[in-house]
Amino acid sequence: MSSGPTIGVLVNPIAGMGGRVGLKGTDGPDILARARVLGAVPVAGLRAQITLKELAAKIQGLQVKSPPGDMGESVVREVGLEPEIVGTSRYKSTTSEDTIRLARQLADEGVDLLLFAGGDGTARDMVSAIGGNQPVLGIPAGVKIHSAVYAKTPLSAAALAKRFLNGGGRNCQDAEVLDIDENNYRQGRLNTRLYGYLKIPADRRLTQGLKAGSPASDRSDQQGIAEAVAADFDREYSYIIGPGSTTNAILNYLGLPATLLGVDLLHSQQIVECDLNESELLESTAGKNVKIIVTPIGGQGFIFGRGNQQISPAILRQVGKDNLMVIATKRKILDLKGRSLLIDTGDTELDHQMAGYYKIITSYNDRIVYKVECG
Amino acid sequence: MDKRFARQTRKFHQAKWDEEIIFELHNPGERGVMVPAVEKGISDRVGDGLSSLPASLRRDTAPSLPEVGQMRVLKHFLRLSQQTLGADLNIDIGQGTCTIKYNPKINKHLAGLPQVTEIHPWQDESTVQGALEITNNLDTYLRAISGLDYFSFQPPSGSAAIFTMASIVEKYHRVRGEQDQRDEIITTIFSHPSDYSAVAVKGYKVINLQQNEDGLPDLDALKAAVSERTAALFITNPEDTGIFNPLIREFTRVVHEAGALCCYDQANANGVLGITRAREADFDMCFFNLHKTFSTPHGCGGPGTGAIGVTAELRDYMPVPLVVKSDDGYQLDYDLPHTIGKVRSFYGIFPVILKAYCWVRAMGARGLLEAARVAVLNNNYLLNRIRQIRGASAPYAEGCHRIEQVRYSWEQLTDETGVGTEDVTARMADFGFHLWSSHHPFVVPEPFTIEPTESYSKLELDEYLSGLEQISNEAYNKPELVTAAPHNSVIHRVDHSTLDDPEKWAITWRSFLKKRPGEQLDRKGK
Numbered sequence: 010m011s012s013g014p015t016i017g018v019l020v021n022p023i024a025g026m027g028g029r030v031g032l033k034g035t036d037g038p039d040i041l042a043r044a045r046v047l048g049a050v051p052v053a054g055l056r057a058q059i060t061l062k063e064l065a066a067k068i069q070g071l072q073v074k075s076p077p078g079d080m081g082e083s084v085v086r087e088v089g090l091e092p093e094i095v096g097t098s099r100y101k102s103t104t105s106e107d108t109i110r111l112a113r114q115l116a117d118e119g120v121d122l123l124l125f126a127g128g129d130g131t132a133r134d135m136v137s138a139i140g141g142n143q144p145v146l147g148i149p150a151g152v153k154i155h156s157a158v159y160a161k162t163p164l165s166a167a168a169l170a171k172r173f174l175n176g177g178g179r180n181c182q183d184a185e186v187l188d189i190d191e192n193n194y195r196q197g198r199l200n201t202r203l204y205g206y207l208k209i210p211a212d213r214r215l216t217q218g219l220k221a222g223s224p225a226s227d228r229s230d231q232q233g234i235a236e237a238v239a240a241d242f243d244r245e246y247s248y249i250i251g252p253g254s255t256t257n258a259i260l261n262y263l264g265l266p267a268t269l270l271g272v273d274l275l276h277s278q279q280i281v282e283c284d285l286n287e288s289e290l291l292e293s294t295a296g297k298n299v300k301i302i303v304t305p306i307g308g309q310g311f312i313f314g315r316g317n318q319q320i321s322p323a324i325l326r327q328v329g330k331d332n333l334m335v336i337a338t339k340r341k342i343l344d345l346k347g348r349s350l351l352i353d354t355g356d357t358e359l360d361h362q363m364a365g366y367y368k369i370i371t372s373y374n375d376r377i378v379y380k381v382e383c384g
Numbered sequence: 385m386d387k388r389f390a391r392q393t394r395k396f397h398q399a400k401w402d403e404e405i406i407f408e409l410h411n412p413g414e415r416g417v418m419v420p421a422v423e424k425g426i427s428d429r430v431g432d433g434l435s436s437l438p439a440s441l442r443r444d445t446a447p448s449l450p451e452v453g454q455m456r457v458l459k460h461f462l463r464l465s466q467q468t469l470g471a472d473l474n475i476d477i478g479q480g481t482c483t484i485k486y487n488p489k490i491n492k493h494l495a496g497l498p499q500v501t502e503i504h505p506w507q508d509e510s511t512v513q514g515a516l517e518i519t520n521n522l523d524t525y526l527r528a529i530s531g532l533d534y535f536s537f538q539p540p541s542g543s544a545a546i547f548t549m550a551s552i553v554e555k556y557h558r559v560r561g562e563q564d565q566r567d568e569i570i571t572t573i574f575s576h577p578s579d580y581s582a583v584a585v586k587g588y589k590v591i592n593l594q595q596n597e598d599g600l601p602d603l604d605a606l607k608a609a610v611s612e613r614t615a616a617l618f619i620t621n622p623e624d625t626g627i628f629n630p631l632i633r634e635f636t637r638v639v640h641e642a643g644a645l646c647c648y649d650q651a652n653a654n655g656v657l658g659i660t661r662a663r664e665a666d667f668d669m670c671f672f673n674l675h676k677t678f679s680t681p682h683g684c685g686g687p688g689t690g691a692i693g694v695t696a697e698l699r700d701y702m703p704v705p706l707v708v709k710s711d712d713g714y715q716l717d718y719d720l721p722h723t724i725g726k727v728r729s730f731y732g733i734f735p736v737i738l739k740a741y742c743w744v745r746a747m748g749a750r751g752l753l754e755a756a757r758v759a760v761l762n763n764n765y766l767l768n769r770i771r772q773i774r775g776a777s778a779p780y781a782e783g784c785h786r787i788e789q790v791r792y793s794w795e796q797l798t799d800e801t802g803v804g805t806e807d808v809t810a811r812m813a814d815f816g817f818h819l820w821s822s823h824h825p826f827v828v829p830e831p832f833t834i835e836p837t838e839s840y841s842k843l844e845l846d847e848y849l850s851g852l853e854q855i856s857n858e859a860y861n862k863p864e865l866v867t868a869a870p871h872n873s874v875i876h877r878v879d880h881s882t883l884d885d886p887e888k889w890a891i892t893w894r895s896f897l898k899k900r901p902g903e904q905l906d907r908k909g910k
Contacts, residue, residue, distance in 0.1 A: 063802060067867070168802055343827055347595065366608035368591065374584060376568075377592040378605040 013070030014122070014174040017115035018061065018092070021127035021134075022079035022103055024151040025052040038104070053150035054084045056163045057126035060148045062088040063167035068174060074118055076111045079103070105134050112138035121179075122146060122170055122210070129153040129188040136186050136205035144181050144208050146170055155315070157184040157308040158207045173210035181208040182227060182340070183254050187307045187316055203252050203270045203306055203316035230338040231255050233372030235262035238302065238336065239278070240373075246332075247294055248275040249324070251303035251317045255336055259302065272319045287321045294324070300332040301325070310345045311384055313363075314353030322356035330363055335381075336370045342377055351384030360384070390846035393854055396816035397872045399466035406460060407893045410450040416457060448894075467874040469818045471682075475844045477766075478812065478819035480789045480833025481576060481624055483652045483676035491679075491742045495735040505730035509715055515734055516714035519707045522691075522741045529752070530650070530670050531663020532693035537674075537732030538703045542651040544727055545671035545690025546582035546618065549647045551724040552669065552694070552701045553616040554586060556645060559722055566615035566644065572601040573827060574623035579649050583618055595827075599627045599780025603634055610642040620649040621665070622656070624833070625779075626763065626786030636666040645669070651690065653677045654837055655760050655788030658753030662693070669694045678740035687733045689740070703727050755838040759788050762836035762845060766790070769849050770834070773856050775800060779828050789835035791828050798830045803859035803866045805830040810877060811858070811869035815851045 023041055065071055065088050075081025075092040080103060085092040096114040098107055108131060115123055116139045123143055125131060128151010135145060135158070147159035148166045160166035173179060183206040190202075211227075235258045242248070250256050250273045260267035263278050271284030274293055282293060301324075306316035312335055313320060325333075335350070350367075352360050360383040368376045422433075434442060452460070470476075476484040494500070503512050523535040539545040550569065557563045569588040571579045573595055584590050591609050593601045601619070617639040622628040629635070636646040648662045648670035654677045662670040674680045675688035682688065694702060704723045705716035716731060747755060764785050770776050775797025778790050798804045805821075809832070812819040819832060836845055858865045870876065883889075890896035 067802070067864075162799075164799065164802065168798065168804070171802075342594075346827070346829075347597070366605055368609065371592075374587075374589040375592075376589065377573075377594060378602075378609045379594055380602075380605070 013068055013072060015072040015074060015120050016064070016170070016174070017095075017118070017120035017123040018057065018073055018075040018081045018085055019108070019112055019115060019123065019125040020053050020057050020079065020081050020084055021108055021125070021131040021150070022051050022053055024127035024131055025056070051079070053126040053148075054079065054087075056150040057084045057124070057148050058087055059163035060124065060126075060167045060170070061085060061090070063164060064170055065090055067167070067171050074115055074120055076115075080107065080111060105130070108134040109138040116143040121174060124148060124166070124170065126150040129156050129186070132156040132158050132186040132207070133188050133204045135207055139207075141183070141206055141208055144173070144179070144210060146173075146209050153189060155187040155189065155201060155307050155309070158186055158209050169210050180211040182211040183207070184209045185253070185307055185316075201307070201311075201315040201318070205270065206254055227338050227340045230340075230372040230375075231258040232262065233375065234336045234338070234370050235259040237370050237373045237375075238334070239263060242278055243300070244277050246276075246298045246300045247281065249273075249290060249294070249299060249301045249320060249328070250275060251301065251320060253304040253306055253316075255304040255338060255341070256302055259336075270316075272317065285319060287319050287324065290319060290321075290324055291327075294327070298332075299328045300334060301328050302334045302336060304336050305341060305350055308344065309384075310348060310350045312350050312352055312381060314351075314355065314384060322354045322359045325354060325359060325363065330365070333363070333367070334370065335367045335379075339371050339375075339377070342369065342371065342379060349380040349382040352381055353384035357383070385843070387843060389850065390843055391850055393815040393847070393851050396814065398469075398813070398816070398874045399463070400874045401463040401467065403460065403463045403467070405893070406452065406457075407450050409452045409456060409460060412451055414451045414453050414456075416452065416454040469813070469816065474816050474818050475840060475848045476818055477834055477836040477840055477845070477848055478817060478832070480791065480820075480835040481652060482682065482820075483654050483673075483788075483835060483837055484682070484839075485654075485679055485837040486839040487679055487681045487739070488743065488746070491739040492681075494742055495738050500735055500738060503734070510713070513713050515738075516707050516716075517709075518741050519732060519734070519737050520709050520714055522737055522744065523707065525741075525744050526672060526691055526693055528749075529653075529657060529661070530672070530693050531661035532667075532670060533696040534699045534702060534706065535691050535693040536702050536706060537689050537691050537737050538726065538728050538730075539671070539690040539692055540686060540728050540733060541688045542576070542649075542671065542673045542676075542690045543578040543582045545651070545673075545692045546578050546647075546649065547586060548690070548692050548703060548724070548727045549618070549669050549671065550583045550586040550588065550616075551727070552698060553645050553647065555701050555722055555724050556698065557615055562643070566613055568611075568613045569616050569618055570606065570609050570614060570639070571618045572620075572623065574599070574601070574625050574627075575618065575620040576624060576649055576651060578651075579618040579620065583616075588615060595625075595780070597780075599623075599625050600629050600631070601635070603631055603638070606635055606638055610638055610644065612643070614639065614642045614644040616645040616647050618647045618649060620651075622787040622789075624789070625781075625791045625828075626655075626789045627781050627784070628656075628660075628787050632665045640666065651676055652788065652835075654835075655756055655763070657756040658749065659756055663695075668698060674736055674740040679743040680736045680739040687736055689733055689736045691740075705731055707731055756788075758838035759836065760785075762838065762840060762842075763788050763790065763834075765842070766834055766836055766845060766849070770852065773849075773853055775803075775856050775859060776852070788837070789833060791831055791833045793828050794830035794832065797856060797859055801859040801863050803855075803863050805832050806877075807859075807866045807869065808832065808852075808855050810873075811855045811866045812851055813870040813873040815854075817848060817851050 073085050073090050073092045074095050075085050076096045076098045077094050078098050080098040082092050095118050096111045112135055123145045126148040148163050149159040160169050186204045187201050238259050252270050257267045257269050265280050268284040273283045274281040303312050305312050352363050364382050366378050367381055369379050371377050471484045526535045539548045557566045567589050568591050569583045570591045572593045580590050593605045596602045621632050639646050645668045648667040650670045651673040653672055671690045671692040673690055675682050700720050700722040703726055704718045704720055708715055708717045767790050777793050779793050794805045809819045809821050890899055
């Protein structure tokens with residue numbers, strides 16, 4: 010057998026089952042049981058098949074490693090490939106622990122790219138399992154897809170994977186894993202958190218180019234943004250730094266400890282406090298001059314209301330529109346394909362006040378004037 | 385006339401020589417020319433020719449140039465030339481934004497006359513009156529075409545012309561004491577990327593304007609962008625999408641009201657010659673690439689000319705010297721009080737100026753207008769036909785005509801077949817067509833940019849279209865044929881991702897050997 014690149018295939022067989030029956034997700038065994046009662050059928054395997062079939066046809070000598078049964082093996086066999094079985098899995102009672110354990114085993118086995126089919130919950134498990142070094146790519150199969158680690162469709166996952174596996178550079182980019190609290194979501198409240206980052210293949214079609222920036226220049230843009238922000242730091246102000254890798258780069262540049270996923274407070278280029286919640290933020294900034302630095306979180310371009318709810322309407326009112334600094338790499342902005350950035354604080358009146366044009370800091374000496382609308 | 389190729393592609397095959405890099409042809413002692421020993425009479429008069437140089441200027445070792453015989457050198461470069469697809473071989477309409485048109489060969493012969501090749505820029509003005517006259521005449525033609533008042537031919541490229549405009553902007557505000565305050569230059573996402581990069585080199589903060597749903601830069605975004613910090617607007621119109629911004633006078637008004645200057649990138653003016661002018665749109669400066677709109681060769685990266693024009697108010701800021709006409713003939717004028725100095729030696733690349741001059745003279749005013757009209761007609765014919773190709777689309781301004789080029793998308797083709805623009809580009813090479821891969825800033829998914837200019841006949845446009853149509857059919861019926869392309873070209877796919885990795889860059893042979901120590905041996909051993 011000719012030896013081509015090796016991929017890992019991991020399917021969360023229950024992902025997406027809640028969608029068609031209106032359950033908004035399948036996190037936890039009770040909901041899954043209810044989904045089954047309502048007649049939900051597995052969809053993740055079928056979605057993964059589309060991707061795998063395309064990859065099997067396009068890549069010569071493709072090697073596949075996967076867990077047995079529903080969590081990979083059956084999908085791989087379905088498209089006519091012979092998987093090397095890794096680990097053990099249970100029949101029809103998959104849990105988050107299974108996903109984490111098997112993802113870790115696949116990564117340890119050594120795969121060029123780990124494909125996983127699921128939703129935001131599955132992506133969170135991937136973060137717990139393998140962190141940021143193993144290249145991965147999500148095949149969208151879940152009900153909730155807020156995370157940027159997923160390709161647009163199973164076919165585009167195949168295209169991206171093929172480019173990555175066949176290309177010489179194997180460039181990756183960091184992509185966010187977001188999830189919402191399903192309980193709140195079922196009750197109509199959207200509370201998104203940023204859970205971490207995974208390395209996914211860089212989409213060269215959109216990132217190659219002088220203005221748009223390559224994955225390498227995406228990193229250097231983050232550095233450029235950090236330098237631009239640091240150069241203009243005003244000692245009269247405290248700075249609320251929102252979550253995300255782009256804001257994190259500012260603190261790294263200043264040599265300060267940072268919470269990638271939390272909100273930090275700075276003054277005179279020093280940390281005042283890390284990882285504050287809303288009331289701590291209100292308390293620490295009362296009566297002070299404050300600026301807020303945020304970056305859009307997730308693929309949909311929310312600057313407020315996804316992953317940074319600690320910066321609440323009360324804080325935004327206190328700080329004011331003029332003291333809001335939005336930072337984002339060009340890639341992030343161009344990935345929006347012209348759609349406006351969004352704001353959804355839960356306070357409609359405030360959202361309207363905050364909407365308008367912002368000079369987004371995209372690198373050192375580089376800005377883009379971009380529209381922010383109510384989400 | 386044989387019209388076969390209006391409906392089908394050619395049986396083409398590119399030459400492939402597997403040719404070495406010139407350094408690999410190095411054979412110690414081999415020589416192209418055996419230079420005779422210096423005769424005694426000469427060395428008695430001038431010495432050995434070296435010892436009169438200061439020791440600090442003399443090198444200890446000879447440069448490590450490849451030592452290769454004359455015939456082998458000739459063969460080397462002819463082979464390389466056979467491995468390219470130049471504008472004189474293929475239907476070169478797939479290089480949108482480059483404005484590839486026919487460069488009449490007679491102009492090349494004229495530029496090769498001794499009256500051109502044997503003059504030197506240090507010669508006294510009185511001895512090069514003809515060259516100065518031609519330069520000054522071309523200046524006056526460009527004044528009529530743009531409506532602006534003075535032109536300089538000093539910048540050797542479009543990006544150099546943009547840099548020159550940015551230098552004038554900087555000096556203008558410096559003279560007014562506002563230089564420190566005005567540190568921002570506004571441009572648009574679909575302006576040519578050099579409008580971004582060349583002003584950044586000048587040290588300006590660049591403010592980009594996003595396009596709206598119609599593909600036009602957003603006027604409200606401009607209004608939000610201008611302030612007392614704005615130094616200038618740098619903009620292309622039509623933009624790289626081929627869409628003309630009808631609100632351009634609003635743009636220049638908003639910018640002027642903020643106390644800033646308006647700079648028009650007309651590197652490619654091919655669709656608007658004789659139709660619109662910088663003057664009427666209230667621009668303070670513009671430039672034309674003679675190697676685009678005015679039919680001088682691109683020359684694989686030069687020499688070109690970015691002829692920069694300004695209003696009378698900005699004449700004092702121009703690079704020196706300007707070629708001027710007086711009762712005593714033509715002179716070089718260095719007396720410009722606020723001049724930015726020089727952006728290149730002397731007063732321009734005369735052979736380029738001459739070729740552009742000849743082209744304008746041959747065309748005449750009506751001919752220039754006709755060139756623009758035919759270019760626009762060609763473009764809209766292609767637009768209409770390409771929209772009918774399965775999987776292709778022309779994003780933005782749905783249903784509207786375009787000016788001289790269009791940035792198309794294969795997004796649908798990619799979604800439906802997995803065949804992307806890179807694949808199509810490679811497959812086009814199998815038919816002897818060039819479809820290039822640069823569409824900065826990659827806002828349009830799976831982009832391709834077509835600019836037919838006036839040089840190509842309908843039959844040739846049809847031949848090119850038949851290539852695109854065939855590839856679309858193949859993508860839907862036999863996609864592996866396209867994704868494995870090229871089959872008839874000189875090399876297979878080039879992996880560009882190494883361009884993102886500074887560790888792998890090698891712009892000289894020496895750095896190649898340093899970064900890839902085993903490589904030379906491997907190549908020799910194969």
